[in-house]
Each structure stands twice: as C-alpha cells, then as structure tokens.
Amino acid sequence: MKKIIIGFLSLLFIGQMAVAQPIQDNAVIPMSITLNSILRLNIVSGGNIEFAFNTITDYASGLGLAGSQYQTRITIASSSNWSLFFSTTLDAFYELDGASTIPLTYVAYNFETAGNGANVIGTDVQYNDNAGASQAFGVFNDLDQTPAAAILTTLGTGNAGGTADNDFTIRWECGTTNVSGGGVGLEAIRNSGASSGRYSTNVLLSLVGI
Numbered sequence: 001m002k003k004i005i006i007g008f009l010s011l012l013f014i015g016q017m018a019v020a021q022p023i024q025d026n027a028v029i030p031m032s033i034t035l036n037s038i039l040r041l042n043i044v045s046g047g048n049i050e051f052a053f054n055t056i057t058d059y060a061s062g063l064g065l066a067g068s069q070y071q072t073r074i075t076i077a078s079s080s081n082w083s084l085f086f087s088t089t090l091d092a093f094y095e096l097d098g099a100s101t102i103p104l105t106y107v108a109y110n111f112e113t114a115g116n117g118a119n120v121i122g123t124d125v126q127y128n129d130n131a132g133a134s135q136a137f138g139v140f141n142d143l144d145q146t147p148a149a150a151i152l153t154t155l156g157t158g159n160a161g162g163t164a165d166n167d168f169t170i171r172w173e174c175g176t177t178n179v180s181g182g183g184v185g186l187e188a189i190r191n192s193g194a195s196s197g198r199y200s201t202n203v204l205l206s207l208v209g210i
Contacts, residue, residue, distance in 0.1 A: 086204070112171060118165045130147040
C-alpha cells in the first residue's frame with residue numbers, strides 16, 4: 001500500500017511539473033527596406049518659346065526683357081543629388097528650308113530660384129557657364145550645342161529633394177545686351193544676310209543623378 005501511495009504522489013508531482021511548463025511557439029515576419037531611385041524633370045510652363053520680331057523696337061532692343069512668354073518654369077524631384085545639362089540639337093537656328101541660319105549666341109538664358117524652390121542657386125545649387133565655371137545668380141549663358149559641364153549641380157550642401165525644393169525659372173532673351181552674338185538687337189543678323197523667316201532648334205534638358 002505504501003508503494004502505491006508513493007507512486008501516486010510521484011505521478012502527481014510529475015503532472016504538476018508538466019502543467020507548470022510554459023507553452024511557446026515562434027513565427028517569422030520577413031522585413032526589408034527597398035530604396036528606389038527617383039529622378040524626375042518636369043516642365044511646368046513655358047515649354048515653347050517663340051521670339052517674334054514684329055516692330056522696329058523689337059529689332060533695336062531685342063526680346064525677353066519682360067514677359068512671362070519668355071520664361072520656362074521647371075521642377076525637379078530627385079532622391080539623390082543631381083546635375084542638369086543643357087544643350088541644343090543643332091549648331092544654330094536653321095530656317096525651315098535650311099537655306100539660312102542664325103547663331104545660337106543670339107539667344108541667352110539664366111536660372112532663378114526667387115520665390116520658387118527651397119534649394120537656392122548659390123547656396124544649395126551651383127550655376128555654371130558653358131565652360132563649367134561657377135557663376136553668379138542671374139548671369140546669362142549663351143545657348144550652346146555642346147557645353148562642357150552641367151549648368152546646374154549640387155554645391156556641396158546637397159540638392160536632393162522634391163518639387164518644393166527644386167523649383168526654377170529659366171529666363172530667355174534674344175538679341176538683347178545679355179547675349180554675346182552680334183551685340184544689341186538683330187541688325188547684325190539682318191546685315192549678315194539672314195532673310196526674313198522662321199528659324200528654330202530644340203533645347204534639350206537632361207537630368208542626371210550623382
């Protein structure tokens with residue numbers, strides 16, 4: 001009888017130990033982080049610039065000194081620092097029939113950030129001339145088919161960000177004191193033999209992540 005009692009007590013103790021053991025199960029949740037590169041260039045307005053010389057005053061002073069029709073607004077969204085390259089598809093403005101040309105240096109442009117993006121030229125963004133040398137905010141560049149360097153790039157503080165950070169206005173002028181070709185007005189073009197007509201080229205803007 002004593003053996004039976006001891007055996008029963010042993011089973012009861014073992015059962016209590018089994019009940020006291022915690023129940024545990026494991027599950028795995030895979031987790032990852034994916035960084036996709038974002039690089040977007042958008043022309044908000046001014047995607048077509050037309051210089052039409054209709055009066056003697058236009059010829060004398062040039063066009064683009066004022067007026068939103070000579071402005072192009074662009075925005076850039078980039079997850080990394082970026083550079084913006086500027087070029088033309090042709091080495092000159094060509095007449096529709098190809099018989100006559102106007103040099104690219106009769107059109108000039110500059111970039112402005114006033115009232116637009118948080119990344120400011122001269123602080124966050126470096127503005128270069130066609131040779132790649134840094135130049136001051138508001139200085140004009142001539143159009144160039146093959147510039148040596150990016151027109152806009154990071155200034156060391158970083159220029160990555162969204163459209164609220166990178167919002168720029170390009171101001172265009174033709175035949176003004178800010179262009180290098182032929183001096184003020186288009187009289188030099190007329191005197192060189194360029195006939196009346198419509199001359200054109202395409203300006204290419206290329207955004208590159210760095």
